[in-house]
Amino acid sequence: MSYVNPTELAHQMISAGAAKVQLSTRDTLIRAFMAGAILALAAAFAVTISTRTGQPLVGAILFPIGFCLLVLLGFDLLTGVFTLAPLAWLDRRPGITVRAVLRNWGLVFLGNFAGALTVALMMAVYFTYGFTQAPDAVGEAIGQIGTSRTVGYADHGAAGMLTLFLRGVMCNWMVSTGVIGAMISKSVPGKILCMWLPVLVFFYMGFEHSIVNMFLFPSGLLLGGEFTVVDYLLWNEIPTVLGNLVGGLTFVGLPIFLTHARTQRARTVVPDAVVTEAKPTAPDRVPAVAGAEG
Numbered sequence: 001m002s003y004v005n006p007t008e009l010a011h012q013m014i015s016a017g018a019a020k021v022q023l024s025t026r027d028t029l030i031r032a033f034m035a036g037a038i039l040a041l042a043a044a045f046a047v048t049i050s051t052r053t054g055q056p057l058v059g060a061i062l063f064p065i066g067f068c069l070l071v072l073l074g075f076d077l078l079t080g081v082f083t084l085a086p087l088a089w090l091d092r093r094p095g096i097t098v099r100a101v102l103r104n105w106g107l108v109f110l111g112n113f114a115g116a117l118t119v120a121l122m123m124a125v126y127f128t129y130g131f132t133q134a135p136d137a138v139g140e141a142i143g144q145i146g147t148s149r150t151v152g153y154a155d156h157g158a159a160g161m162l163t164l165f166l167r168g169v170m171c172n173w174m175v176s177t178g179v180i181g182a183m184i185s186k187s188v189p190g191k192i193l194c195m196w197l198p199v200l201v202f203f204y205m206g207f208e209h210s211i212v213n214m215f216l217f218p219s220g221l222l223l224g225g226e227f228t229v230v231d232y233l234l235w236n237e238i239p240t241v242l243g244n245l246v247g248g249l250t251f252v253g254l255p256i257f258l259t260h261a262r263t264q265r266a267r268t269v270v271p272d273a274v275v276t277e278a279k280p281t282a283p284d285r286v287p288a289v290a291g292a293e294g
Contacts, residue, residue: 068191
């Protein structure tokens with residue numbers, strides 16, 4: 001069957017997390033670089049469509065193309081390893097330590113950032129003809145995204161920071177659902193469908209994805225966005241990374257792990273005792289004595 005049941009899915013998630021943690025430094029960096037670059041291209045594609053058509057839903061519908069490609073090619077996003085790597089540690093897989101998990105996260109972060117930044121530089125050149133003219137409408141839109149999603153949060157103070165964090169949480173709830181969606185089916189069309197739907201939700205809702213932002217904000221700075229590197233780090237990237245970690249692990253990884261990989265012992269149902277109560281016996285009637293008078 002092409003469908004993978006939840007118990008088998010849970011064990012696949014644990015094994016995938018262990019494999020990612022044990023991957024060599026070179027392979028981890030290459031896979032993360034390519035994942036960041038492909039997702040950045042997908043983000044540029046989606047913003048281009050949304051700007052030129054005036055229909056954000058169309059951009060959101062087509063954005064998952066990049067996500068599906070990078071997952072099918074075996075590349076790694078920070079949002080995915082946030083969810084999968086800790087499960088291998090919780091399952092006590094040999095060689096999986098907290099230090100090894102943190103090392104994996106650090107390498108994937110660096111690789112994703114390098115890939116997204118490379119595409120940001122390329123797209124900045126693309127939008128400005130090598131910085132010889134002002135950016136076109138799409139370039140301006142990217143700059144405005146960077147401003148509204150940094151300074152825009154800062155304008156609301158603590159409430160803005162809470163909103164930013166929760167958008168990061170909800171983002172990786174959806175994105176990590178897409179990551180494990182690729183494991184739910186054994187057919188390529190099934191994998192794509194299971195990945196496509198939750199990623200569409202995240203992008204259209206404007207949730208905060210740390211790797212997409214690694215493209216949007218550096219390119220926004222290059223294209224004239226009115227915010228600073230400190231604004232980007234403090235009022236977007238750092239809270240988004242923390243929100244992505246909490247969202248993926250809390251709402252995707254742990255629930256499946258706890259209820260399908262580490263299930264509690266099945267409850268033994270004891271049927272209620274059937275209590276049979278003896279019906280009270282009616283007292284014997286005393287036969288009347290013939291001829292007796294009252």
